[in-house]
Amino acid sequence: ATQHQMRMDGALDYLKENAPDIEIVGPFENRDKAESAYSLVQDMYTANPDLEMVYVTAGGPYGAAKAIQDLGLTGKVGVVGFDHTPENMAYLKTGEMVGLLDQAPFQQAFDSSVMLFNHLVAGTEVPELIEADGNLITPADVAK
Structure with a gap:
């Protein structure tokens, strides 16, 4: 992949x-x-x-x-x-x-849905690459 x-x-x-x-x-x-x-x-x-x-x-x-x-x-x-x-x-x-x-699943799903809607309805451009704002979680984060 x-x-x-x-x-x-x-x-x-x-x-x-x-x-x-x-x-x-x-x-x-x-x-x-x-x-x-x-x-x-x-x-x-x-x-x-x-x-x-x-x-x-x-x-x-x-x-x-x-x-x-x-x-x-x-x-x-x-x-x-x-x-x-x-x-x-x-x-x-x-x-x-x-x-x-984390792959920022909410951001990926929400942003892509909004971009697709805007593209279909208003003809806005869709970027070729959209970086996800993921994060790293460690054992210390789990303890919090």
Whole structure:
């Protein structure tokens, strides 16, 4: 999916520029499946016991978090993913997930509906790209 590729490319570009000493393992494809993320993390850790962070750009990051929990790596290896779903939030509370990026679903749905209406009714231009104002939630935010 285009958005997953853009998320990965953005993260890789950022790390290359701002943290060039970080070694990147991957990328791997989980096809939005938690079960695949679970298996991939287990394999990644077996091959890379110095693993410190997992970034899941697709769906199912809670599968990666479950693998961290089952491997007894809570507090040693963190998972960053997308969406404040109940499954993801549970792992954020227990510490396997260290960050969840929100995709601003209300903004995406509301703004696009208003723009489409304005375009159809008034002929207004629709921008080619509209950036979402997402945010990052961490375990400290959950405690509040």
